[in-house]
Amino acid sequence: MRPATQKSGSGPIGVVGPVLALLLTALGIVLLREALVTTGAVAGTRWLPAAAEGLRGFAPAWWLIPAGVVVALIGLWLLVTAVRPRSRRTLPLTSQTGIFLHTRDVARLASGAAGDIDGVLQASSSATRRKVSVSVHATTDQGLREAVTEAVTHSLAPLRTPPRVAVTVHSPRQKLSRGDDR
Structure with a gap:
């Protein structure tokens, strides 16, 4: 085929x-x-x-x-x-049959992987062909960035060229330190 x-x-x-x-x-x-x-x-x-x-x-x-x-x-x-060349919003998987994921599906996959980590209350993400940005709301930020980055990187491993992963952690302690709790 x-x-x-x-x-x-x-x-x-x-x-x-x-x-x-x-x-x-x-x-x-x-x-x-x-x-x-x-x-x-x-x-x-x-x-x-x-x-x-x-x-x-x-x-x-x-x-x-x-x-x-x-x-x-x-x-x-x-x-x-x-x-001008047409835009490409899909990423190839490592397969011989030519299977592709759309960037919005890559973002959903990253959000799902981040949401499975203990301590993550909510995860959202956006993706391009080169970068996945993950934003998580968590109970604490101790070691969570590394855990989320590892989980998202592992979930995107089947892609032929996995995008770079950037994780932003928002914790209640950060809000209190900035005085955002009004």
Whole structure:
């Protein structure tokens, strides 16, 4: 069996595509209306000749230069955005069949592993492909950071390249020392 390929996101052009599709659809509707009015299938006046006549007396103005620069920069941004690589939010497991975990699943796995440690009241985490950040609320902070780091690292060991683990411990004693108990 051939291994599965890694899933990738829609990429940054995913936002621009629907906007351009709407603009092209609107242009198509205007051109279709013009064709129907020209052939006499629909009564009305043509819009394009009126718009061209309105531009006839258009003289150069100072604001056209910045407007042209802005349009050129938008076009350049669209080109760069179109060729940028698509985002990857999955991590491969050490298997021959191509099994991948999404970063949100890696975060859930880390939270579960941290929550199983004695002394942890609540655990939450976030993950990227390179780092897992675990935040735990605990009864005490003595040696808990190392225990949580070890448990999370052990639970992420099946990943081909395990991300770096960063643990933050919040204990009631820290709140009292800062005067947050109001």
